[in-house]
Amino acid sequence: MKVGGQHFRTIWLKPGDECVIQLINQRFLPHRFVIEEIRTVKQMATAIREMHVRGAGLIGASAGYGMYLAAKEAAASGSFDEHLVHAARQLKATRPTAVNLSWAVDRQLKNIAGAKTADEKIAFALRTARLIAEEDSEQCRMIGQHGLKLIEQIAEKKPGKPLNVLTHCNAGWLAFVDYGSATSPIYAAHDRRLPVHVWVAETRPRNQGSKLTAWELSEHGVRHTVIADSAAGHLMQRGEVDLVIVGTDRTTHTGDVANKIGTYLKALAARDNNVPFYVALPSSSLDWSMRDGLKEIPIEERSAEEVRCVDGWLEGQQVEVRVTPEGSAAANYGFDVTPARLVTGLITERGVCEANDKSIRALFPEQAP
Amino acid sequence: MKVGGQHFRTIWLKPGDECVIQLINQRFLPHRFVIEEIRTVKQMATAIREMHVRGAGLIGASAGYGMYLAAKEAAASGSFDEHLVHAARQLKATRPTAVNLSWAVDRQLKNIAGAKTADEKIAFALRTARLIAEEDSEQCRMIGQHGLKLIEQIAEKKPGKPLNVLTHCNAGWLAFVDYGSATSPIYAAHDRRLPVHVWVAETRPRNQGSKLTAWELSEHGVRHTVIADSAAGHLMQRGEVDLVIVGTDRTTHTGDVANKIGTYLKALAARDNNVPFYVALPSSSLDWSMRDGLKEIPIEERSAEEVRCVDGWLEGQQVEVRVTPEGSAAANYGFDVTPARLVTGLITERGVCEANDKSIRALFPEQAP
Numbered sequence: 001m002k003v004g005g006q007h008f009r010t011i012w013l014k015p016g017d018e019c020v021i022q023l024i025n026q027r028f029l030p031h032r033f034v035i036e037e038i039r040t041v042k043q044m045a046t047a048i049r050e051m052h053v054r055g056a057g058l059i060g061a062s063a064g065y066g067m068y069l070a071a072k073e074a075a076a077s078g079s080f081d082e083h084l085v086h087a088a089r090q091l092k093a094t095r096p097t098a099v100n101l102s103w104a105v106d107r108q109l110k111n112i113a114g115a116k117t118a119d120e121k122i123a124f125a126l127r128t129a130r131l132i133a134e135e136d137s138e139q140c141r142m143i144g145q146h147g148l149k150l151i152e153q154i155a156e157k158k159p160g161k162p163l164n165v166l167t168h169c170n171a172g173w174l175a176f177v178d179y180g181s182a183t184s185p186i187y188a189a190h191d192r193r194l195p196v197h198v199w200v201a202e203t204r205p206r207n208q209g210s211k212l213t214a215w216e217l218s219e220h221g222v223r224h225t226v227i228a229d230s231a232a233g234h235l236m237q238r239g240e241v242d243l244v245i246v247g248t249d250r251t252t253h254t255g256d257v258a259n260k261i262g263t264y265l266k267a268l269a270a271r272d273n274n275v276p277f278y279v280a281l282p283s284s285s286l287d288w289s290m291r292d293g294l295k296e297i298p299i300e301e302r303s304a305e306e307v308r309c310v311d312g313w314l315e316g317q318q319v320e321v322r323v324t325p326e327g328s329a330a331a332n333y334g335f336d337v338t339p340a341r342l343v344t345g346l347i348t349e350r351g352v353c354e355a356n357d358k359s360i361r362a363l364f365p366e367q368a369p
Numbered sequence: 370m371k372v373g374g375q376h377f378r379t380i381w382l383k384p385g386d387e388c389v390i391q392l393i394n395q396r397f398l399p400h401r402f403v404i405e406e407i408r409t410v411k412q413m414a415t416a417i418r419e420m421h422v423r424g425a426g427l428i429g430a431s432a433g434y435g436m437y438l439a440a441k442e443a444a445a446s447g448s449f450d451e452h453l454v455h456a457a458r459q460l461k462a463t464r465p466t467a468v469n470l471s472w473a474v475d476r477q478l479k480n481i482a483g484a485k486t487a488d489e490k491i492a493f494a495l496r497t498a499r500l501i502a503e504e505d506s507e508q509c510r511m512i513g514q515h516g517l518k519l520i521e522q523i524a525e526k527k528p529g530k531p532l533n534v535l536t537h538c539n540a541g542w543l544a545f546v547d548y549g550s551a552t553s554p555i556y557a558a559h560d561r562r563l564p565v566h567v568w569v570a571e572t573r574p575r576n577q578g579s580k581l582t583a584w585e586l587s588e589h590g591v592r593h594t595v596i597a598d599s600a601a602g603h604l605m606q607r608g609e610v611d612l613v614i615v616g617t618d619r620t621t622h623t624g625d626v627a628n629k630i631g632t633y634l635k636a637l638a639a640r641d642n643n644v645p646f647y648v649a650l651p652s653s654s655l656d657w658s659m660r661d662g663l664k665e666i667p668i669e670e671r672s673a674e675e676v677r678c679v680d681g682w683l684e685g686q687q688v689e690v691r692v693t694p695e696g697s698a699a700a701n702y703g704f705d706v707t708p709a710r711l712v713t714g715l716i717t718e719r720g721v722c723e724a725n726d727k728s729i730r731a732l733f734p735e736q737a738p
Contacts, residue, residue, distance in 0.1 A: 012479060030693065030694035030697075053730075100426070106610050184563050189375075202573070202676065202692065204571070204573055204597040204599060207692050208731065210676075210693045210697075211694075212690045214693055214697040215694045215697075217697075218694050218696045218697050223698075224698065225698045225699060225700045226676055226693050226697050226698070226699040226700075227676065227699070227702075228573040228574045228598070228630060228631070228676055228701070229509060229573065229597070229598050229599045229630075229631070230572070230598045230630045230631025230634060230705075230706075231702050232634065233633040233634045233699075234630060234633065234668070234702050234704075234705035236704070237633070237706070260599075261597060261603060262597070262600070264602040264603065264606070264638070265599060265602045265634040265635075265637070268602065268638060268641055269633070269637060272637055294606060297449070307571065307595055307596065307597055310679040310690065310692065311690070312678070312679055312680060312690030312691050312692040313690055313691045314688055314689070314690045314691070315684075315735065319683055319690060320401075320683070321680070321681030321682055321683045321688060321690055322679040322681050322682045323400070323571065323576050323579045323681070323682075324571075324579045324580075324583055324595050325399035325400075325583050326399075327585045327587045328569075328584075328595050329592075329593065329594045329595070330594060330595040330596070331594045331595075331600070332488050332597070332600075333603050333604075334595075335603075336599075336600075336602060336606070337603075337606070341453075362648065366556075
């Protein structure tokens with residue numbers, strides 16, 4: 001999407017230099033736009049581990065490009081296979097719970113094994129890295145096209161009036177290669193000149209909403225307003241929200257949705273006020289093995305320091321301020337599970353379906369029950 | 370309640386010096402405990418306006434003591450009545466929407482008018498100021514005694530296990546003269562050695578939960594854990610909350626509850642998980658004129674800067690950091706309304722009742738329908 005009027009993806013091969021991967025280092029957003037150059041597997045591992053890049057789709061793409069760099073390094077090392085396996089392990093260890101990470105690394109390993117010469121292996125690895133990024137982008141683009149229809153239906157009912165979409169956390173293009181999941185229908189509507197306006201929940205404790213989603217929307221020119229997470233219910237009571245769209249880290253084939261902590265409260269408010277609540281996701285986020293999201297999805301507990309402190313900008317410096325008393329404990333649950341009964345529908349790259357096993361499987365019939 | 374092992378109220382007459390009111394200046398909490406000395410009406414007006422003191426009960430008590438200082442200044446000025454009326458106007462203008470403020474000022478004006486000499490007027494004013502503070506404290510104490518029974522009922526069902534109470538914002542003793550409203554049952558349970566543990570929602574954007582409630586509980590020795598506002602639903606889904614108790618800025622006689630933004634979301638989660646949701650309030654917060662809280666209670670929109678920025682402590686300094694992009698709009702709704710249907714009951718100084726007109730009036734029969 002656009003940054004300062006120019007089109008960007010989150011990661012790409014440097015034009016004119018096939019030895020360098022460029023990516024947006026997201027740690028400095030929204031206050032500084034930093035493009036980082038990655039030349040080694042080690043640098044890519046650091047970028048993933050230290051969250052210069054984050055989000056399921058983007059982690060997968062980064063791992064794909066990381067394995068391309070690994071193939072180049074392996075060819076130079078003299079012992080190709082040994083080096084490649086070591087690099088694969090190194091990349092997988094950076095974010096052990098990210099499904100797309102090991103998926104992308106394994107896909108590369110399999111592809112590279114199919115080539116004969118070292119040069120061919122490097123060429124295969126680059127092609128696959130590009131393909132992974134391209135597929136991610138295309139899936140997100142399709143989510144946008146299917147979600148756009150939902151926004152257009154609302155637009156028909158209130159011609160000329162603002163279309164208010166509420167979102168939580170960052171399921172934006174910064175979490176993928178381009179377009180995003182929850183934001184893709186919003187960008188599609190904006191690009192069609194529909195008067196879309198986004199309520200951006202700040203998403204404490206890490207503020208991915210106020211830092212990343214607000215920045216994305218701002219740079220692409222989409223009208224938006226940042227709110228405290230607590231304000232979502234009030235806005236829905238007042239009729240100020242036409243539609244909620246969020247992303248997901250994992251959705252069961254029965255329609256239970258694990259997503260950033262606070263998603264469940266927004267779903268409850270949507271239900272109480274008859275506001276449609278949609279979850280946008282590439283099908284790679286569907287978990288075909290779990291039936292009961294509440295019981296089965298493990299919820300990561302993160303560092304309490306994220307609740308005790310807030311990081312932001314002060315006179316050009318990124319600093320962390322403390323907001324709790326020294327003696328107070330804090331707890332930091334990363335995600336919650338929104339039960340399927342509160343979800344109006346899922347927006348996937350193949351279309352929109354209801355949040356239940358039958359409807360999901362109808363879109364993905366190749367999945368054995 | 371206790372601070373560093375010593376009992377404090379939020380405001381008091383300085384022992385041995387009837388010319389000075391002392392109060393806790395809450396602007397520096399939780400990082401510095403500052404006692405401020407107030408000698409003039411002007412200083413008291415500043416303390417109220419600049420929120421050195423805040424909360425309905427404490428604002429009323431501060432206005433009461435402010436009018437005592439006004440009577441002393443009026444006696445010294447030579448034109449008693451003129452000076453007193455001017456001071457009354459000055460105090461009322463500090464927080465125009467605070468009901469307890471004008472109520473306390475008017476009560477003082479009426480009482481002082483009943484005295485003859487200037488000395489008598491000063492004595493009347495001091496007695497009334499003390500009475501206002503004493504009544505506030507006693508009402509809160511009684512809320513604690515009635516609320517304690519609810520906690521004891523839960524304790525009977527899970528002997529020896531932690532009793533988890535969730536609260537939002539600061540309806541603590543810092544908002545009143547002592548005890549608090551929502552916190553009073555918690556302190557009563559703690560003082561009875563019940564194993565109470567409090568989930569403190571941080572309450573963005575001003576963080577009254579993480580700054581004030583956490584500090585209060587910490588100083589009094591009550592076990593507690595600060596959480597992001599978004600985590601409340603997840604905790605209830607996991608059975609980690611036995612009871613929600615919040616305060617209120619205004620509750621209609623039909624049981625609709627206006628309180629800090631985010632209260633409604635917590636009430637929705639409580640209902641969805643069969644967790645009792647109580648509102649603790651002195652009867653001065655009951656509004657006998659409004660029937661429909663959602664339609665009739667005006668919701669204050671505060672400065673968007675509170676959402677754009679977070680203030681906290683950095684290397685001993687209180688600073689404000691920015692968390693949104695420069696170009697992003699923000700909105701800051703101060704309160705929301707929780708409809709009566711989501712409220713299990715009200716805890717008042719006269720006892721516990723249901724959140725409906727009939728049950729509320731049964732406790733307050735002197736209110737003409």
